[in-house]
Amino acid sequence: MSVPAPIPESAPTATAAAGLNESWRGRYASAVMNTFGTPTRVLVRGAGAHVWDADGNEYVDLLAGIAVNCLGHAHPAIIAAVTEQLRTLGHISNLFTSPAQIRLAETLDALVFPGAPQASRVFLANSGTEANEAAFKIARRHGGATRPRILALENAFHGRTMGALALTHKRAYREPFEPLPGGVEFLPAGDVDALRAALGSDVAALFVEPIQGEAGVQPLPSGYLEAARELTAAAGALLIIDEVQTGMGRTGAWMAHHLLAPGVVPDVVTLAKGLGGGMPIGATVATGEAAQLLGPGQHGTTFGGNPVAAAAALAVINTINKEELLKRVTELGDRWAAQLADVPGVTEVRGVGLLRGVGLTDTVGPAAEVAAELEQRGFIVNPPRPDTLRLAPPFVLADADADAFTGVLTDILTRRAAA
CATH class of the missing domain: 3.40.640.10 (Type I PLP-dependent aspartate aminotransferase-like (Major domain))
Known part of the structure; x- marks a missing residue:
């Protein structure tokens, strides 16, 4: 697979750019029609399956612009x-x-x-x-x-x-x-x-x-x-x-x-x-x-x-x-779905390839709250239903990122179920 574009040297850091998210969000609310609500983050750059916000925080993008960025961000072939x-x-x-x-x-x-x-x-x-x-x-x-x-x-x-x-x-x-x-x-x-x-x-x-x-x-x-x-x-x-x-x-x-x-x-x-x-x-x-x-x-x-x-x-x-990404989508999707199905608090994993719906039990609370916690922990997903998280990551998602998400989701759902 192609190597993601390098991170620009001029990219903001967490210390240098702290507070920029809120500043930009305020300007958004004043200038943009309220058809989406005010976004939680202002994203400024991306590379592969990772994105960074205006405060320098890094996230694994498991939504890919809602199933759009199939090759991830800043892919050299598209550029x-x-x-x-x-x-x-x-x-x-x-x-x-x-x-x-x-x-x-x-x-x-x-x-x-x-x-x-x-x-x-x-x-x-x-x-x-x-x-x-x-x-x-x-x-x-x-x-x-x-x-x-x-x-x-x-x-x-x-x-x-x-x-x-x-x-x-x-x-x-x-x-x-x-x-x-x-x-x-x-x-x-x-x-x-x-x-x-x-x-x-x-x-x-x-x-x-x-x-x-x-x-x-x-x-x-x-x-x-x-x-x-x-x-x-x-x-x-x-x-x-x-x-x-x-x-x-x-x-x-x-x-x-x-x-x-x-x-x-x-x-x-x-x-x-x-x-x-x-x-x-x-x-x-x-x-x-x-x-x-x-x-x-x-x-x-x-x-x-x-x-x-x-x-x-x-x-x-x-x-x-x-890059034989159809094969990659199948192999990663099957392995990841099996892994996620074993997470306590998950009822089922629906879908095929790298379009997956992760069903949640009532004991872990609304999917929107789980998605918000995941974002705080550095993973972008979305809740299309009150009991479901949707995963639609770039096809170039690394195994390590998928495994890290599974670990963080396990931690969040375990803690929420025990609360």
Whole structure:
């Protein structure tokens, strides 16, 4: 694996920069819209799986920008690709194209639909929610006037823009912005009978995540994706798989559905997060009829597919291949999950590869409090549910860092259970 970038000599130290976190946080609260609350830390630099805050405190980043920084921070391959691209072209709009955009589209076609008999095509955007907006439009074009219904799953999260939000189940996210784009119905996740009953000739598409990340890293039951493909095909509906969080190697395969449901070929796959390794990029990849549904003027983006983001994505894919990181994700993920499952206070470890949900017993208190203690001890995680910690670290995470986290988590949960 590549050596992380060196730490700059000018980086702040704990003694020289003490108090800068609070100063920056105060300025943040005054200048930035309160959509996230005030962040707990102001991060100033990173190298590999480690980051430093404005006061010089070091953390092991086990969240990777919510499954984004798959190669860690300041990876030399991404730095080199972005720097070289910026020397030639940065932004050109989609009135023109670039070799980087074309190469990335060709690469994603082959990566998402390996060996598929039908042609596939890519729409490049800037984020996961935008990728799902494009997929929503594809579903609407497929459905037309005769197929107004779109199916999604309970506990789904597909984004926060209006179309993607209509596909997102959590009421707290949806209610402030209703009425949302209509026609979306939610089914119990993993319930094949409910899916069979809901599907009919008036359904345009079914949206699913192979592993529901915001629900606490909940994989769909074995056999569900296979049944979904069979039933949607029989009903003439599209199967759209959201791989925004699970794709690009996060589970140890390029796509989670390649691993969890081999042989299933969806109509549309959406990507983002790890695709750019930290650069903002999303992709909607469609095959067969679905690849032909959006025509000129029916969708667009100013920044999507720009040469810099495309170059970064190509560097991510090349590095994952070159450094055999899919194998690394599988081996570390399996070993770490087994280790974490033995920690007192842990009920189960869900997920695959390096996307894991660590379930906690009631005796150790809310996951948010545990996450806050872990941050104080130098580990960044997040609690997507009151009883779950989510781990989505860089693929370059060292064994020693994973082991250190297990030790600190054991200490925290043991002490909390005894309190």
